Amino acid sequence: MSRLAGCPLCDESGGRLVFQAPKWRLIHAQEAGFPGFYRIVWQDHAREFSHLPRADRMACMDAVTAVEGAMLRHLQPIKVNVAALGNVVPHLHWHVIARFDWDSHFPGPVWAQPQREAEAARVADVARRLPALEQELLSVLPRVA
Amino acid sequence: MSRLAGCPLCDESGGRLVFQAPKWRLIHAQEAGFPGFYRIVWQDHAREFSHLPRADRMACMDAVTAVEGAMLRHLQPIKVNVAALGNVVPHLHWHVIARFDWDSHFPGPVWAQPQREAEAARVADVARRLPALEQELLSVLPRVA
Numbered sequence: 001m002s003r004l005a006g007c008p009l010c011d012e013s014g015g016r017l018v019f020q021a022p023k024w025r026l027i028h029a030q031e032a033g034f035p036g037f038y039r040i041v042w043q044d045h046a047r048e049f050s051h052l053p054r055a056d057r058m059a060c061m062d063a064v065t066a067v068e069g070a071m072l073r074h075l076q077p078i079k080v081n082v083a084a085l086g087n088v089v090p091h092l093h094w095h096v097i098a099r100f101d102w103d104s105h106f107p108g109p110v111w112a113q114p115q116r117e118a119e120a121a122r123v124a125d126v127a128r129r130l131p132a133l134e135q136e137l138l139s140v141l142p143r144v145a
Numbered sequence: 146m147s148r149l150a151g152c153p154l155c156d157e158s159g160g161r162l163v164f165q166a167p168k169w170r171l172i173h174a175q176e177a178g179f180p181g182f183y184r185i186v187w188q189d190h191a192r193e194f195s196h197l198p199r200a201d202r203m204a205c206m207d208a209v210t211a212v213e214g215a216m217l218r219h220l221q222p223i224k225v226n227v228a229a230l231g232n233v234v235p236h237l238h239w240h241v242i243a244r245f246d247w248d249s250h251f252p253g254p255v256w257a258q259p260q261r262e263a264e265a266a267r268v269a270d271v272a273r274r275l276p277a278l279e280q281e282l283l284s285v286l287p288r289v290a
Contacts, residue, residue: 084227086224090224112257
């Protein structure tokens with residue numbers, strides 16, 4: 001396992017751990033107002049997606065795709081946002097975010113200025129569906145791990 | 146070719162066209178202050194990445210990877226940002242963005258609040274390297290098209 005001293009995603013899970021595969025892990029991001037916000041974190045320290053060998057890139061995107069697909073089925077978001085930024089923590093991680101037309105930032109990215117306050121009841125309704133989503137993921141993800 | 150009436154990315158290229166593959170195209174995004182900002186646009190109208198068959202997802206990410214790799218070689222960014230959001234235009238397109246520690250938003254995402262004004266000379270220096278970058282892309286991309 002290739003690790004970088006002092007890298008927060010080498011040292012810690014980075015969120016609530018949902019599933020560990022040998023090459024990547026799924027964490028729940030625990031971002032306030034965005035219950036359907038997960039991250040696929042590459043286990044090795046890799047700075048850029050293109051630094052991975054092709055088979056690893058494909059495996060990584062299979063994991064992202066599985067999370068997105070389960071989100072679409074369980075949470076019925078209006079859109080899923082997928083992003084690998086890493087400007088602050090340059091250790092490969094893919095944000096996979098269920099977006100709703102009522103969320104605080106829609107249609108802006110979650111990193112933009114908020115446009116409204118999300119209704120707590122709607123946020124809580126999405127949060128209530130996470131156990132079923134994660135139960136499905138625990139059966140789907142081992143097949144792409 | 147699957148098209149959606151009224152979709153801007155079905156009707157138009159979406160930016161300065163660099164390369165057309167049967168399944169995707171590369172455009173230069175022409176975003177002020179971010180000369181190293183390209184997009185891989187899926188030719189068919191697809192809303193979510195996970196809606197593509199696996200072979201198409203892989204082909205799409207091969208194109209994204211080729212653009213990122215050429216950017217790293219030619220522009221020497223501090224980080225590349227890759228994202229498929231589509232909240233405003235829900236037609237699959239991947240942003241591939243060369244980021245620099247002096248750019249207007251770094252380390253924030255380009256969609257966040259600006260943190261400074263980028264020096265015009267530095268922006269122009271990156272812009273001057275685009276012809277060589279695109280020349281390489283025109284020889285690399287046909288191999289993954």
